[in-house]
Amino acid sequence: MVSFSQKTYAARGQEHEHPLAKQLFANMERKKSNLSVAADVATKAELLLLADKVGPYICVLKTHIDIVEDFDMDLVAQLQALAEKHDFLIFEDRKFADIGNTVKLQYGGGIYRIADWAHFTNCHVIPGEGIIQGLAEVGMPKGRGLLLLAEMSSKGMLATGAYTDKNVEMAVKNEFVVGFIGSRRFTEDRDLITMTPGIGLHASGDALGQQYRTPETIVTKNGSDIIIVGRGIYGPGKDVAAEAQRYRDAGWAAYEKRLAKD
Ligand code: 6AU
Numbered sequence: 565m566v567s568f569s570q571k572t573y574a575a576r577g578q579e580h581e582h583p584l585a586k587q588l589f590a591n592m593e594r595k596k597s598n599l600s601v602a603a604d605v606a607t608k609a610e611l612l613l614l615a616d617k618v619g620p621y622i623c624v625l626k627t628h629i630d631i632v633e634d635f636d637m638d639l640v641a642q643l644q645a646l647a648e649k650h651d652f653l654i655f656e657d658r659k660f661a662d663i664g665n666t667v668k669l670q671y672g673g674g675i676y677r678i679a680d681w682a683h684f685t686n687c688h689v690i691p692g693e694g695i696i697q698g699l700a701e702v703g704m705p706k707g708r709g710l711l712l713l714a715e716m717s718s719k720g721m722l723a724t725g726a727y728t729d730k731n732v733e734m735a736v737k738n739e740f741v742v743g744f745i746g747s748r749r750f751t752e753d754r755d756l757i758t759m760t761p762g763i764g765l766h767a768s769g770d771a772l773g774q775q776y777r778t779p780e781t782i783v784t785k786n787g788s789d790i791i792i793v794g795r796g797i798y799g800p801g802k803d804v805a806a807e808a809q810r811y812r813d814a815g816w817a818a819y820e821k822r823l824a825k826d
Contacts, residue, residue, distance in 0.1 A: 568755045569787035569822060573598070576755055584683060584709040585742050585757060588653060592623045592790075595651060598783065598819055599812045600624035600759060602657070602794030606631055608639045614798060615643060619650025621808040624684070624759075626655045626792055629676050640681045655759075656682035659713065663691050664698025672702040679703050686711040686745055689731055693738075700740035709742035714750060717762025719773040747777070749787030761792040765814060770795075779811070783818035784825070791815045 568576060577589025592598055601618045603625060605611050611632060615625055625647065629635060647654055656678045660667040667687065672679045679685075679702045687695050689712055699710055714731035715723045723731075728746070735741040736753045743757030744750055750758065764776030776796075782788045797807040 567752060569749045572823065580755055582709060582742050584707055588623065591651060591653060595623060596816050597621055597623045597812045598790050598815045600626050600655065600790050600792045601797055601808060602626045602761065602792050604628055604631060604794050606633055608632055608634045612642055612646065614804065615646045617804045618797065618808040619646055619652060621812040622652050624653050624655050624790065626657050628657050644681060653683040654681060655684035658685050660687035660695060660699060661690055664694035667695055668698040668702050671699055679706055679708060684709050684711055686713055688713050689734055693734055696734060696738045696740060704740050710740050711743045711745055711759060712741060714744040715746035717775055719775055747782060747786055747788060757790065758788040759790040759792055760788040763791040763793045764796045779814045779818040783815060784822045
């Protein structure tokens with residue numbers, strides 16, 4: 565059987581059973597982009613400006629909505645308008661980690677009402693499978709998708725070995741799960757999408773334990789599908805659009821190189 569990572573995004577989209585995964589793969593093919601920008605900025609104006617600048621080059625905008633000091637629902641409306649204008653999907657990197665009943669309330673309600681606007685969100689499976697069931701009760705009827713944090717990018721992270729394997733086992737059997745945060749392709753049992761943070765073309769890390777690898781290592785060699793890039797694109801003195809384009813091109817070249825491998 566041909567590995568999923570040897571197939572084109574277009575073919576995987578056509579064959580996929582989850583409408584959101586179909587939509588994502590089609591978007592990636594259309595825009596020739598496997599780049600997600602991590603928009604870790606503190607104000608509404610900065611977030612909207614960043615989304616507008618990187619929009620043409622990304623398949624997914626990743627938010628940390630609780631970082632935004634002046635959050636309101638108008639921000640969500642404007643983000644949705646930009647998602648429409650530039651043709652990208654939204655991933656709220658909420659990293660849920662509580663019991664099923666609590667995450668249901670956190671995902672569907674509160675100030676942020678994440679399930680109303682984020683196509684993707686993610687969770688840790690430390691509480692057990694109930695967290696997936698709780699999130700699914702809110703997200704499935706809205707056509708959303710969940711990513712499990714099977715691994716992390718930071719130094720000394722504890723998501724390894726049997727814990728990572730458990731993530732894969734839970735993902736395969738839960739239809740609300742569309743993929744993972746991690747550094748590689750995890751399974752051939754179902755076409756689960758891997759998104760990888762900790763990507764940098766130059767820097768090797770930061771002072772707080774972040775570790776960077778290249779698109780070539782992650783996409784060509786490890787078989788991951790989407791690169792997530794934050795400070796590599798909007799660090800001090802950077803031309804944001806030019807950097808986004810550079811990472812988009814590097815991510816896509818790494819994917820084409822993978823397809824050319826036999
Ligand atoms: O490129 P950076 O280092 O500026 O940003 C990386 C982004 C941040 C992190 O919250 C996130 O990726 N992240 C995640 C995610 C996406 O869940 C997991 C992880 O293991 N490491 C990581 O950096 O927004």
